[in-house]
Amino acid sequence: MRVALVHDWLNGMRGGEKVFEVLCELYPDADVHTLFYESEKVSPLIRAMRVIEHPLPRHFTALRKRYRYMLPFLPKMAESLPIKGYDLIISTSHCVAKGIIATPADTPHICYCFTPMRYIWEKYDDYFGEKRGLVARLLPHLRKALQEWDVSSANRVTHFLTSSHFVRGRIREHYLREAQVIPAPVDYQPFASAERDPREFFLVVSALEPYKRVDVAVEAFRKLGLPLKIAGSGSLADKLKAGAPPNVEFLGWVSDAELIGLYSTARAVIFPSDEDFGIVPLEAAAAGCPVIAFEGGGALETVVDQETGIFFSKQTPESLIEAIECFNPDEFPCETLREHAEIFDRENFKRRLGAAITRLALGPTSPTGSMVSIAVPTAATSS
Numbered sequence: 001m002r003v004a005l006v007h008d009w010l011n012g013m014r015g016g017e018k019v020f021e022v023l024c025e026l027y028p029d030a031d032v033h034t035l036f037y038e039s040e041k042v043s044p045l046i047r048a049m050r051v052i053e054h055p056l057p058r059h060f061t062a063l064r065k066r067y068r069y070m071l072p073f074l075p076k077m078a079e080s081l082p083i084k085g086y087d088l089i090i091s092t093s094h095c096v097a098k099g100i101i102a103t104p105a106d107t108p109h110i111c112y113c114f115t116p117m118r119y120i121w122e123k124y125d126d127y128f129g130e131k132r133g134l135v136a137r138l139l140p141h142l143r144k145a146l147q148e149w150d151v152s153s154a155n156r157v158t159h160f161l162t163s164s165h166f167v168r169g170r171i172r173e174h175y176l177r178e179a180q181v182i183p184a185p186v187d188y189q190p191f192a193s194a195e196r197d198p199r200e201f202f203l204v205v206s207a208l209e210p211y212k213r214v215d216v217a218v219e220a221f222r223k224l225g226l227p228l229k230i231a232g233s234g235s236l237a238d239k240l241k242a243g244a245p246p247n248v249e250f251l252g253w254v255s256d257a258e259l260i261g262l263y264s265t266a267r268a269v270i271f272p273s274d275e276d277f278g279i280v281p282l283e284a285a286a287a288g289c290p291v292i293a294f295e296g297g298g299a300l301e302t303v304v305d306q307e308t309g310i311f312f313s314k315q316t317p318e319s320l321i322e323a324i325e326c327f328n329p330d331e332f333p334c335e336t337l338r339e340h341a342e343i344f345d346r347e348n349f350k351r352r353l354g355a356a357i358t359r360l361a362l363g364p365t366s367p368t369g370s371m372v373s374i375a376v377p378t379a380a381t382s383s
Contacts, residue, residue: 003030004083006091006100009067010046011038014207015279016114019163019184020092021045022350023112026357027090033081033100035074036067054081071119072142075099075149083107088361091157094118094276099153110360111157112182112353115167115276116174120146123211151175155367159360161353163277164298177367182356183301184277185349188342190256191286194264196334198289201227202324203266205259205280206273208234213294216272218244219317224324228270231262263287267329271299272315278302281309286341288334292323308332308340 005027007020024032024045032046037053054077057063063070070077078096083089084103091097094114102109120143151174154160160179162168171179202221206212214230221228222245230240231251241250254262263269269284269291277298281291291309293299303309309332312323 001087002085003027004033004086004089005030005049006033006081006083006089006093006097008034008093008095008097009036010034010051011036011041011064011067013041013043015184015277016092016094017042017046018187018279018346019112019114019349022185022346022353023090023092024049025350026354030090031086033083035077035081035096036064038064052082071095072138072146075146075153090357096153098157099149101156108158108361109156110159110161110357112161112163113157113167113171113179114163116170117146117150118211118276120150121170121174158367159363161356164301166298166301167276180356182349182352183344184279185346186279186282186286186341186344188286188345191260191263191283192288192338192341194260194287196288197265198267198329199265200267201229201265202268202270202292203262203284203289204228204230204232204270204272205262205283206230206232208232208236208240210236211273213272213274213315214240216315216317216320217270218248220270220320220324221245221248223317224321226324229262229266231259259283260287263289268292268309268327270320271303271309272320273297274315275299282341282344285309285337288337290327290329290332290337292320292327302344304340306331308337 005023021043032049032051035054036057037051039047074096078099079101081100083100086107089102089107089109091111093111095117098111154175154177160171160177161182162179163184165181168179168181171177204214204217206214208214218240225247228248229251231254233253263284264287266289269289271281271291271293274294274297281293281299281302284291285308291303293303293309293311294315295311295313305311310323310327312319
């Protein structure tokens with residue numbers, strides 16, 4: 001059976017790429033199609049695959065560093081990927097990978113959807129509200145067209161899978177389609193093997209992007225005066241560093257080994273983001289570290305209140321401070337945390353995902369799970 005794996009872009013090893021890795025293990029002979037590819041930034045497992053990058057960045061390599069500015073053009077790029085003659089297509093998509101056009105058109109297409117394209121739906125203001133670049137100026141005029149494409153291209157998917165009931169709800173809302181929930185994996189064993197040795201500092205592990213709301217943690221710790229370490233990089237790094245107090249330390253990108261060490265020694269992990277799933281709370285739990293998380297999004301499915309962490313109700317410094325002042329690390333035994341994280345172990349995910357794909361690939365080849373015929377909402381009603 002000829003299988004095509006499709007991923008938006010392969011230029012790092014974030015949560016989405018950890019899911020994609022599992023597909024590479026399940027289908028080692030598959031072709032991999034992607035819009036942008038930087039081999040040195042992905043795992044050896046992905047590098048060992050036959051990766052076919054879109055011809056545009058192959059010929060104009062500078063585009064690989066500018067992909068964030070190409071959003072208006074990404075749908076057409078996805079549609080022009082050479083997806084021909086396959087027996088099965090599996091896409092992992094948070095942007096446009098689900099919108100590929102297959103030949104023949106009735107080729108089964110299973111999409112593990114991390115989220116409908118968040119920057120044109122719920123997170124539009126977080127991504128573009130304060131930006132003044134060319135794309136930010138164009139987006140108000142292009143947003144409705146991108147939404148229409150995002151909705152209509154969902155009809156090219158035979159079956160949807162997703163990581164959380166939270167995202168399943170968004171797939172229902174925007175695509176009017178059903179999705180099977182298979183929670184994303186945590187690489188349990190490396191984190192669980194570290195000895196828990198908590199110190200006094202708190203920890204944030206996050207990309208430094210607007211919707212991650214790391215600014216909430218920085219402002220809370222400015223007022224508390226407690227030590228906070230922030231691991232991660234992103235477009236807001238310079239801005240956050242410039243305004244941070246001396247008790248907040250920015251570590252930048254850290255290796256897996258360094259991350260394990262941070263989790264195992266942090267007093268608690270601060271998780272201020274409204275995430276689609278939230279792999280960080282599970283990594284922390286695997287290392288025996290409790291979490292203080294925003295009470296929303298996927299964290300409601302990865303954090304067990306009063307067992308693996310506690311919640312704060314609003315994405316404000318004041319709400320976070322109130323939770324920190326109530327937090328007692330002695331109430332969270334390592335064994336309880338690790339037992340919870342093990343449920344999401346990578347091998348369990350691999351088994352569930354493989355079984356679901358096998359079952360769905362043998363099913364109907366026309367789109368399933370449609371709730372009603374799709375009517376495209378306007379930008380004004382879908383913010």
